[in-house]
Amino acid sequence: xxxxxxxxxxxxxxxxxxxxxxxxxxxxxxxxxxxxxxxxxxxxxxxxxxxxxxxxxxxxxxxxxxxxxxxxxxxxxxxxxxxxxxxxxxxxxxxxxxxxxxxxxxxxxxxxxxxxxxxxxxxxxxxxxxxxxxxxxxxxxxxxxxxxxxxxxxx
Numbered sequence: 001x002x003x004x005x006x007x008x009x010x011x012x013x014x015x016x017x018x019x020x021x022x023x024x025x026x027x028x029x030x031x032x033x034x035x036x037x038x039x040x041x042x043x044x045x046x047x048x049x050x051x052x053x054x055x056x057x058x059x060x061x062x063x064x065x066x067x068x069x070x071x072x073x074x075x076x077x078x079x080x081x082x083x084x085x086x087x088x089x090x091x092x093x094x095x096x097x098x099x100x101x102x103x104x105x106x107x108x109x110x111x112x113x114x115x116x117x118x119x120x121x122x123x124x125x126x127x128x129x130x131x132x133x134x135x136x137x138x139x140x141x142x143x144x145x146x147x148x149x150x151x152x153x154x155x
Contacts (some may be wrong), residue, residue, distance in 0.1 A: 018118060019117070019118070019127070019134050020134070021134055021135060021136060022133055022134065023133065023134045024132050024133050025040060025047070025127070025129065025132055025133070025134060027039060027040050027132075028112075028113045030079070030107060030108060031107060032104045032105055032106050033095060033098035033101070033104070033107060038077065038106055041132070042131050042132040044075055044076070044132075045074065045075035045128070045129055045153070046074060046075065046077070046127070046128060046129065046153060047076070047077055047079060047126075047127040047129060048076060048077065048124055048125070048127075049079045049081075049114060049117045049124065050079070050080050050123075050124050051081045051119040051120070051121065051125075052081070052084070052121050052122065053085075054121065054122035054123075055080075055119060055121075055123055055124050056080050058122075058124050058140060058142070058143045058146060059080075059124055059143075061143035061147075062140075062143045062146040062150060063102070063103050063147075063150075066102060066103070067102065068102040070103060070150075071103050071104065074150060074154060076153065078103060078104065078105050078106065079108060079113065079114060080105050080106065080107055080108065081108045081111060081114035081115075081119075082094070082107050082109055083110055083111035083114070084111075120139070122141065123139050123140060123141045124140045124141075125137060125139055126139070126140060126146075126149065
């Protein structure tokens with residue numbers, strides 16, 4: 001009985017966090033891989049969210065070979081939840097590698113922002129925004145389809 005009540009509570013809390021078209025995303029500020037702050041604004045058109053390393057690898061594969069500023073041209077940003085990565089690994093290996101990427105990665109080091117967005121394991125959540133409000137959301141599980149969607153996303 002307690003297990004059923006706990007499961008119901010978890011389902012209700014997940015439903016309360018679900019985003020619906022028309023919802024305004026609360027602004028937040030995070031540092032990128034170069035420790036430069038970025039604040040979510042009404043000009044952002046696409047928010048890509050990866051909650052794990054496999055999701056981040058999809059974004060990396062989709063952006064491989066793209067010029068610097070590719071995401072910015074599309075008014076898109078990439079948010080990576082790196083909170084589960086051990087700090088020593090992040091500091092010694094992951095962050096130095098991320099600094100070589102041609103695109104900006106907003107790092108959620110404390111799982112403060114990423115849990116607001118329902119991205120699953122091994123996937124990338126695409127939030128289409130207009131004026132800070134959610135228009136639609138998509139999920140990508142393949143780099144090729146993500147790459148095609150980004151190529152089509154010019155303002």
